Amino acid sequence: MNHFRKVIESIAEIGKSRIKLSAYERQLESAGAEWLERTSQNIKDTIDENDISGVITDLAALIESLRAVSGVPPINVIMGKALSLLVDLERRIPLSKKAMRRLLTPQTANRADEQKKRLLIVDPTHGSTKAAYFEGIEMISSAEHHLLPGDDDSIQTRVNAIVAWLNESSIDITTLDGIACRGGYVQPIPTGTYRLVPEMLRDLEEPRINHPSNLSVAIAMQLAELTGKKDEILLTTSDPVGSDEIDTVERLTGFIKIKRDGAGAHYLNHKAVRRLLSSIIGLDYEEVVAVTAHLGNAMSIVLHRKGKITSLVDSISGIPSTNRCGPLGMRQVLDSLKTDEITLKELQAVTLSRGGLLSLAGTNDFRTLDAFRHKGATRLQQKKIDLIFDFFARQITSAALKLTSEGKSLDFMALTGGLARSEELVRRIESNVTGRYPLVLVPGSLELESLAAGWLRGVYEPETLRDYVEERDALREKRHEENRLIDTVIFDRKIIYRKKDAPIVSLDELIDATFMSVKEHYTPTIGIVGANNEEAILAAKRANEEGNYRLAKFQLVGDFAEISKIAYDFDLIVDNDNYTIVDTDNPIDDAIKLLESGQVQILMKGGVKTENILRGVFHFLKNSGRLQRGELMSHVFVMDIPVRNKLLLITDAAVNTYPDESKRIQIIENSLKVAANLNLKKPKVAVVSAIESVNLSIESSIEAERIAEHFADRNDCIVEGPLSFDVAMDPDIAHEKHYKGEIAGTADVLIMPDIDAGNVLYKSLTTQSGATAAGVILCGDMPMVLTSRGDSARSKLSSISLAVKLLFDLQKK
Amino acid sequence: MEQDRTFFVSENSSDGFRIDKIPQDIESYRKLYNKSLENRGEFWKNQAESVTWDKAFTVVVNENFDNGDISWFSDGKLNACVNALDVRAAEGKNEKIALTFFSKDGTSKSYSIHEILVEVKALVAALKTNRLKSGERLALYLPDSPESIFFMLACARAGIIYVPIPYHYTAEMVNDIIDDCKADMLVVSGDIDSESYHSRVCSVIAVQDGMSIVATGENAIKGTISYSNLLSSGNISGENYDSFDAEHPLFILYANSATGIPRGSVFATGGFLVQSASSFELLFKSVNEKTNRESLVCCTNLASAAGQSYGLWGSFIKGCSVIITADGENPSVEYLRLILRQEPNPRLLIPPRVLAVLKRELDGKPLMEGAAFPFIACCGDVLSPRLVKFAGEALATGPEKVLNMWIQSESGIALINTYANDKLNRPGALGLPFFGIEPKIVNHLGQRCRPNESGQLVFTSSWPGMIRTIWGQTERFLELYLQRIKGYFNTNDGVRVDNDGFYWFMGRLDDVIKVRGQSLATSEIEAVLMSHPMIAESAVVSIGGEEGEEIVAYLVTEEAVQSEYDSVETELNDYIIQRVGEFAVPTRYIVTGELPRTRTGKVVRRLLRRIASGDMGSDEDLSHVANPEVVKKLIKR
Structure with a gap:
């Protein structure tokens, strides 16, 4: 009771203060907004340094006092606006000197300003090369050199353009003290400033991702040659796009085979924004927790924590942008791929260059879109444009908020890049964020300044320079360890529950069920007869690798050298356990010997003739009494047809060519064994003919009736005949044709009149309707596997599963 | 730079690490093998003691896989022929039989150390008289015979680089080879009753106008000097001998590479001798034989790496008598029976391909009741388990007596092999790495393969008997062997290694x-x-x-x-x-x-x-x- 009273009391007190507080908050909100609005209007077009400095002082004081009471939405909103204005003003002060100072420690900035070292910045982009020339912390000039149509996009062309520009600007290349460049997709390394080393060039020979900045290292090195003192000057790159320092947990996806990495973020600009704002707000750069969103042609959004970029929404497929589609619903993508509505190529195109705004609106330019809305768009188009702005604003906001999911509160959230200038977009994002965090605008990019700052730190604080090879190898090692963790097996086999003894309705279930039987019994050994055969080896490989579990062991019977070679080519691990080679020039005889001695339980046909192996097996089984008098060897296909909800057995489409009535009765008996093995309780067996009633001119119909008659008093199965294929398979047609029997479109087993009909049916199903077939030959108490080159991987695995599962059943009896 | 590795002979290594006997089980093999790698320089230095040096070496090895500079025992000096003959004569074994030749008619002729030495010295004198100098090349285009061996020994004695050419090579190939190595003398045989060889020789003679060509045997060939005439022309003393640098080329072996630009693998005197002797000792003498006279039937062409290392240098230095036949690489069943009758317990060096022929001919019956080869060594191609089984039953006293050796023309000597011992032999396996040799199996990315995972066979460091360069084509040497996977000596073999450390050949990487x-x-x-x-x-x-x-x-x-x-x-x-x-x-x-x-x-x-x-x-x-x-x-x- 006591506690309860305290709870009620506290709530009441908080409520009272809240009322008071919220009055002040409202006042702050309106007065603050008013003041900021007016100030920014006043100073809008001013470049007078004194005026600006005055406002900056006021703003700094405001920010300082806001920091002390930060945390609630109205304060965050004001804080964000104040910071945005301050950033804007500081960057207006001539030639970015103020902003440059923010990126450096005061000592370094002062020394740099005194010594005025000469630095060239190189930043190659798509179709152009940006370059800037710094003296100390002052950017003296900058330019962008476009590749002309017809120019080949080579390192040399770009080097030439920069040299020409230096000449035009009367900058003597030999007086340079250093060069800083973008870096590119070197091997993954933590962010930071690195000295350029030849190893980078080697790694960039085969970059992970193609990107124009990959050229920058080579360009910088060539320019260094031209200075005539390449060994004396410092060459650096900072936070290249190839950086990667994300957390382990970020590397997981919902699919074990796909791991994420840190590729695809504007590391350089993100880190510059972090530096700039930490300095302005007065936060420790290494301790800041912040989200920065680079909104440009490509967008990337990252979380800064503990001095690192620990998680990100990448620019390649993480978020829709002006020309990239971002993440799509996998289900719809799969459906569209399946129905050929889109092709893989198209998917690739929208992912990389033809998606996003371009796909939604037919332009990759938000400004054009905005302008068109006000001038020329129909009402409907205006509505769509609004929708598009809403869409992007939500995507950006949710991506940014997603990065906060770890729970840490943010010091700020910043929007940077060219699109941070779009009022339409920014306004929407602001209203989505609703003061959760201070939202700061840093439009454009600080990339050139940041490269210069990295270089200057390298000169004056050489301990900040990182060693590429060391960091690369350390990260590689770390990732390797992480991969081991991520790939650690928990259950070595996916555990899926299924009712025991329920009918098996798909080949996937068959494979699962076989695995369970193997666990329950033992792992049988399959002898591949004539294993110097690619198909057989591939099938055997599947049986041991699918899902990392084992259905059978294999003895590869045949020529040692040839089998070894195929095993080599297909990465089959011959370990004398799962796979053992039995060297012989007489595979059939030797395989039967293995069968006889019990070393193998199942045979599988490899590179020998079917008739030869069947003959050998027949004699062996007959002599050893494992094939009873009157028993027949026959083949059964088990078909998994996409439109049906159960499996279909077809027999005999492979071994018995034109069986007579008594043979066909045996064929049915054999197929019943397979049906039982698939847990079909009372299988419906249709003896197929061209028609569903006896017709004297169609012999198979007469025979079918007699065969059905033979099974009439059996209660373990329903055998009916003659049935036409459609009546056996389609309930509607059976109904329409007034078929009276029990099967009526629901057959489990089709007994085909002869090999021609059987083979045509099996091949039409596999080639025309996407069916998968598993096949087995019943040889007394031994199942035999037979696969062919045309079989898919799934089909081969299913055939082996069928034989293995059948083995346990047959030998029980 | 980091690739440059040098081992010097250390000061206090007198009682250093040495392997005299093959271990009897896999565990002790592994210990010894690991030790041989840890003390690789020491190991080879001690192995080198089985060879007599005229000037001792101080550097064991200097190797750099980046630029292909590899040298072994580089500041030592020696004479290969002296090691094969004089050293043994000095041990008082002058009268010991060192070579037996079985002719087509079934007769045989044996040569003692003394007889060979006399013949070789006369030949050296004759070569000197004919102005052949150290470092020049002499090509041998004849079937294996006593004379071909005399020439090889004589060349080695005089520092002349001999170039053995398999006698089935076409005239065009022979001409290409002679042009490539710029041979100063050619030796052919006049005794061969093969029409095709005779016509090939004639067309070579026709093209090599002006070159000194020597024909061995009784039958004279137009345009050649007869062997006996050559011998009698010697008027300079062949008694004294010179010592040569360890890296002085001993011979050049030309690959069977069709009509293109010939490819001659160059082998260095010191390293080849040391490794031949030590490999011979450990592989071929590891069998317990109760016999006074050790002999080896060499059914491998002497113009091959295996022929040179085991059929010639290893045997001679280790005092094992060599038996060659006029049947050369294709000994008939009758021949082998004849040898088994005449020679007590000879060892057999034979390619698997020939075993397969014998298997067909014998058709399940043993070669001879009551007599068998105590030991069979195979090299050249895949030795499948069923051939081991056959050879063990029909030719030898058990499958463990059939051992396999991995030799390629550029390896010079067996680098991976099984031993004639049931614990260290597995039918079908390539075998275990030889001591001091570091093979590795890597995948396409250069990563080491796990056990039983197959990949490409490479070697992480050099070995004394290895190829030093391709004659006149250093670039090609680097391209073929050292550049595909950098930092390793590359081969074109796909192999795997099982859990016990046995290597298994899986297939060639190329067509x-x-x-x-x-x-x-x-x-x-x-x-x-x-x-x-x-x-x-x-x-x-x-x-x-x-x-x-x-x-x-x-x-x-x-x-x-x-x-x-x-x-x-x-x-x-x-x-x-x-x-x-x-x-x-x-x-x-x-x-x-x-x-x-x-x-x-x-x-x-x-x-x-x-x-x-x-x-x-x-x-x-x-x-x-x-x-x-x-x-x-x-x-x-």
């Missing part, structure tokens, strides 16, 4: 193409294509075409090929003609963005062959391919 009856490995064409600046990767396969085999080259270009396709083709053709020869020019080039690979990065050549010959269905099982879309694209084409 072997038959051109005009000769074979050429497609990897040679690949090595050349990949050295072209435009080509990033290539895979060359052969397919059966209408006129024999066709060569199809798959190319991954550095950048999209922009110029006219035809001109690229012409350029590549010229490039291959210059470097390998006209016959190696592909019938077709197929440019692809990527090569189809398995998950471990192996190029799936089977698919490439089938794609090239149009034998590919559109929805085949490609589950073993890591990048099936590449295959689909190639098929569509």
Whole structure:
């Protein structure tokens, strides 16, 4: 009771203060907004340094006092606006000197300003090369050199353009003290400033991702040659796009085979924004927790924590942008791929260059879109444009908020890049964020300044320079360890529950069920007869690798050298356990010997003739009494047809060519064994003919009736005949044709009149309707596997599963 | 730079690490092997003591796989022939039989150390009189015979580099080889009753106008000096001998590489001798034999690495009598029976290919009741378990007595082998690495393969008997052996290693193409294509075409090929003609963005062959391919 009273009391007190507080908050909100609005209007077009400095002082004081009471939405909103204005003003002060100072420690900035070292910045982009020339912390000039149509996009062309520009600007290349460049997709390394080393060039020979900045290292090195003192000057790159320092947990996806990495973020600009704002707000750069969103042609959004970029929404497929589609619903993508509505190529195109705004609106330019809305768009188009702005604003906001999911509160959230200038977009994002965090605008990019700052730190604080090879190898090692963790097996086999003894309705279930039987019994050994055969080896490989579990062991019977070679080519691990080679020039005889001695339980046909192996097996089984008098060897296909909800057995489409009535009765008996093995309780067996009633001119119909008659008093199965294929398979047609029997479109087993009909049916199903077939030959108490080159991987695995599962059943009896 | 490794002889190594006996089980083998690697310099230094040095060496090895500079015992001096003959004569074994030759008619003739020494000294005198100097080349184009061995020993004594050419090589190849090594003298045989050899010799003589050509045997050949005339021309004393640097080339072995630019592997005197002797000692003498006279039947051509290391130098230095027959590499059943009757317990050195022939001929019956070879060593191609079983039952006293050796012409000596001991022998296995040798199995990315995972066989460091360069073609040496996977000596063999450390051969990495009856490995064409600046990767396969085999080259270009396709083709053709020869020019080039690979990065050549010959269905099982879309694209084409 006591506690309860305290709870009620506290709530009441908080409520009272809240009322008071919220009055002040409202006042702050309106007065603050008013003041900021007016100030920014006043100073809008001013470049007078004194005026600006005055406002900056006021703003700094405001920010300082806001920091002390930060945390609630109205304060965050004001804080964000104040910071945005301050950033804007500081960057207006001539030639970015103020902003440059923010990126450096005061000592370094002062020394740099005194010594005025000469630095060239190189930043190659798509179709152009940006370059800037710094003296100390002052950017003296900058330019962008476009590749002309017809120019080949080579390192040399770009080097030439920069040299020409230096000449035009009367900058003597030999007086340079250093060069800083973008870096590119070197091997993954933590962010930071690195000295350029030849190893980078080697790694960039085969970059992970193609990107124009990959050229920058080579360009910088060539320019260094031209200075005539390449060994004396410092060459650096900072936070290249190839950086990667994300957390382990970020590397997981919902699919074990796909791991994420840190590729695809504007590391350089993100880190510059972090530096700039930490300095302005007065936060420790290494301790800041912040989200920065680079909104440009490509967008990337990252979380800064503990001095690192620990998680990100990448620019390649993480978020829709002006020309990239971002993440799509996998289900719809799969459906569209399946129905050929889109092709893989198209998917690739929208992912990389033809998606996003371009796909939604037919332009990759938000400004054009905005302008068109006000001038020329129909009402409907205006509505769509609004929708598009809403869409992007939500995507950006949710991506940014997603990065906060770890729970840490943010010091700020910043929007940077060219699109941070779009009022339409920014306004929407602001209203989505609703003061959760201070939202700061840093439009454009600080990339050139940041490269210069990295270089200057390298000169004056050489301990900040990182060693590429060391960091690369350390990260590689770390990732390797992480991969081991991520790939650690928990259950070595996916555990899926299924009712025991329920009918098996798909080949996937068959494979699962076989695995369970193997666990329950033992792992049988399959002898591949004539294993110097690619198909057989591939099938055997599947049986041991699918899902990392084992259905059978294999003895590869045949020529040692040839089998070894195929095993080599297909990465089959011959370990004398799962796979053992039995060297012989007489595979059939030797395989039967293995069968006889019990070393193998199942045979599988490899590179020998079917008739030869069947003959050998027949004699062996007959002599050893494992094939009873009157028993027949026959083949059964088990078909998994996409439109049906159960499996279909077809027999005999492979071994018995034109069986007579008594043979066909045996064929049915054999197929019943397979049906039982698939847990079909009372299988419906249709003896197929061209028609569903006896017709004297169609012999198979007469025979079918007699065969059905033979099974009439059996209660373990329903055998009916003659049935036409459609009546056996389609309930509607059976109904329409007034078929009276029990099967009526629901057959489990089709007994085909002869090999021609059987083979045509099996091949039409596999080639025309996407069916998968598993096949087995019943040889007394031994199942035999037979696969062919045309079989898919799934089909081969299913055939082996069928034989293995059948083995346990047959030998029980 | 880091690749440069040197081992010096350490000061206090007198009681150093030495292996005299082969261990009897895998555990002790492994311990000893690991020790031999840890003390690699020491190990080889001690092995080198089995050879007599005129000047001791102080540097064991200096190796650099970046630039291909490899030298062993480089500041030591020795004479190979003196090691084979004089040293043994000085031990009082003058009268010991060192060589027996079985002629076609079934008669045999034996030579004692003393007899051979007299013959060799006379030959040295004759060679000197004919102005052959140290470092010059003498080519031998004749079947294995006492004379061919005399010539090899004499050359070694005089520092002349001998070039043994297998006598089945075509006249064209022989001429190419003579031109390539710029031989100053050629030795042929006049005794051969083979019509085809005779006509080949005649056409060589016709082309090599002005060269001194010596014909051995009774029958004179026009345009040649007879062996007896040569011997009697010697008027300078052959008594004294010179010592040569350890790295002085001992002989050059030419690969069977069809009509292209010949490829002569050069072997150095010191290293080859040391490793031959030590390998012979540990492999061939590890069998307990109760016999006074040790002998070896050499059914491997002396013009091969195995012939040179075991049939000649290893045997002679280790005091084992060599038996050669006029049947050469193809001994008949009768011959082997004859030898078994006449020689007490000889060892047998034989290629598996010949075993397969014998298996067919004997058809389940043993070679001889009551007599068997105590030990059979095989090398040359795959020794399958069923051949081991056959040889163990029909020729020897058990399958464990049949051992396998991995030798390639560039390895010089067996680097991986089984031992005649049931714990260290497994039928079908290549064997265990020889002491001091460091093989490694790596995948396409240069990563080490796990046990039983197959990959490419490479060696991480050099060995004394290895090839030093390709005569006159250092670039090609680097391209073929040291550059495909950097930092290793590369081979073209796919192998795996089992859990006990046995190596197993799985298959060659490339195709072997038959051109005009000769074979050429497609990897040679690949090595050349990949050295072209435009080509990033290539895979060359052969397919059966209408006129024999066709060569199809798959190319991954550095950048999209922009110029006219035809001109690229012409350029590549010229490039291959210059470097390998006209016959190696592909019938077709197929440019692809990527090569189809398995998950471990192996190029799936089977698919490439089938794609090239149009034998590919559109929805085949490609589950073993890591990048099936590449295959689909190639098929569509």
